[in-house]
Amino acid sequence: MVEWRAMRPIRVRFDSAALRHNLSVAKRRAPQSRVWAVVKANAYGHGLARAARAFAPAEGLALIELEAALELRRSGERRPILLLQGFFSAEELEPIAAHGLTTVVHDPEQLAMLENFKLSTKIPAYLKLNTGMNRLGFSEDGFRDALERLKRCAGEITLMTHFADADGKRGVQWQSKRFKAMTEGVKLSRSLANSAAILRYPEAHTDWVRPGIMLYGCSPFADEGAAKLGLKPAMTLSSELIVVRNLRKGDSVGYGCTFIAAEPMRIGIVACGYADGYPRHAPIGTASFSLSLPKTDCQTNPSWRYTRTCAVRSGSGPPEGDWPNTWTGRFTRLQLPTGWPTIRSSLSAAIRSALYGSARTTDCPSFPAGSSAHTTRRTVSVRTMCARLS
Numbered sequence: 001m002v003e004w005r006a007m008r009p010i011r012v013r014f015d016s017a018a019l020r021h022n023l024s025v026a027k028r029r030a031p032q033s034r035v036w037a038v039v040k041a042n043a044y045g046h047g048l049a050r051a052a053r054a055f056a057p058a059e060g061l062a063l064i065e066l067e068a069a070l071e072l073r074r075s076g077e078r079r080p081i082l083l084l085q086g087f088f089s090a091e092e093l094e095p096i097a098a099h100g101l102t103t104v105v106h107d108p109e110q111l112a113m114l115e116n117f118k119l120s121t122k123i124p125a126y127l128k129l130n131t132g133m134n135r136l137g138f139s140e141d142g143f144r145d146a147l148e149r150l151k152r153c154a155g156e157i158t159l160m161t162h163f164a165d166a167d168g169k170r171g172v173q174w175q176s177k178r179f180k181a182m183t184e185g186v187k188l189s190r191s192l193a194n195s196a197a198i199l200r201y202p203e204a205h206t207d208w209v210r211p212g213i214m215l216y217g218c219s220p221f222a223d224e225g226a227a228k229l230g231l232k233p234a235m236t237l238s239s240e241l242i243v244v245r246n247l248r249k250g251d252s253v254g255y256g257c258t259f260i261a262a263e264p265m266r267i268g269i270v271a272c273g274y275a276d277g278y279p280r281h282a283p284i285g286t287a288s289f290s291l292s293l294p295k296t297d298c299q300t301n302p303s304w305r306y307t308r309t310c311a312v313r314s315g316s317g318p319p320e321g322d323w324p325n326t327w328t329g330r331f332t333r334l335q336l337p338t339g340w341p342t343i344r345s346s347l348s349a350a351i352r353s354a355l356y357g358s359a360r361t362t363d364c365p366s367f368p369a370g371s372s373a374h375t376t377r378r379t380v381s382v383r384t385m386c387a388r389l390s
């Protein structure tokens with residue numbers, strides 16, 4: 001466990017053991033496939049070097065940034081590295097070849113650059129097919145020609161596509177069918193599955209899988225939580241209540257005055273703002289709160305001194321229930337009643353029930369010193385985190 005601590009009470013904690021664990025879940029789900037661990041965008045903010053180390057059992061690393069790929073090579077990384085969007089200009093081909101990187105080729109311009117660039121070694125390539133995502137990739141009409149041309153100018157070729165709705169209602173069959181039809185008779189390795197397809201569609205696993213979000217402990221599904229999938233959160237953002245203030249009925253809180261106290265109340269302000277990654281324009285009520293208590297403390301001593309953390313996640317899940325992506329394992333979650341109208345009242349209720357036991361709803365005498373609020377996930381969908389305390 002590595003912890004980075006600032007002077008401010010807000011801090012982020014990375015859990016390498018969780019990263020390792022989540023990769024093992026991906027490997028267990030797709031035992032016949034090799035794994036490209038996706039580490040783009042600084043391993044989704046978790047730190048490239050840390051993630052690369054934690055993902056040691058992965059057969060390869062996949063990312064977007066050439067600079068990051070070269071950094072990995074400089075640090076001694078010897079596994080295959082896949083550039084998921086390929087190269088953006090012909091000058092990149094030289095370092096790609098020199099450092100033994102694998103490139104995606106997804107459009108005719110890239111293909112032409114590769115054809116025209118004289119390289120001493122041929123670069124291994126992933127030929128990307130557009131089967132319905134409609135972002136990158138050759139469509140049916142251009143694919144066969146691209147494949148023939150690529151065979152002449154690239155090293156080992158693998159066919160790939162990317163699923164648009166593996167985590168949703170449409171699933172993967174419609175795209176798998178197109179992929180199969182387009183590649184009929186082509187004897188090359190294949191790579192199709194992202195996290196959701198790894199978890200739900202074993203038939204789509206093929207030679208290489210490309211897990212991203214699941215490696216970081218998040219469920220790709222709105223209807224199935226990370227804990228149920230056996231995933232562990234790899235990043236925890238935590239902060240503390242830094243101010244407690246009393247509001248009169250009608251007082252507003254924060255930017256845009258969007259929250260208005262319907263009655264006199266005491267609120268707490270958590271040190272976490274949009275500069276910390278907290279979406280500024282997320283409307284009230286989009287986040288779900290739960291109060292999480294260390295299990296043993298909760299059982300042995302329900303007093304405030306031991307009930308200091310609450311978890312926050314972005315809010316597509318049901319307000320009261322089993323949220324995907326909340327913490328797993330280390331905490332016991334208090335379930336909130338159905339229909340809590342706003343995040344603030346939810347947090348208020350959660351804190352109150354933690355302080356006094358769920359039956360008691362009288363005012364707190366004062367907010368205890370040293371209390372803190374924990375948030376987990378990088379995307380917390382509330383504008384100003386305020387806890388109503390009484």
Ligand SMILES: Cc1ncc(COP(=O)(O)O)c(C=O)c1O
Nearest residue numbers: 038084162194195210211212213
């Ligand atoms: C081509 C490609 N493959 C795999 C992934 C990982 O996807 P997921 O995070 O859904 O597992 C991504 C991420 O966006 C991607 O662009």
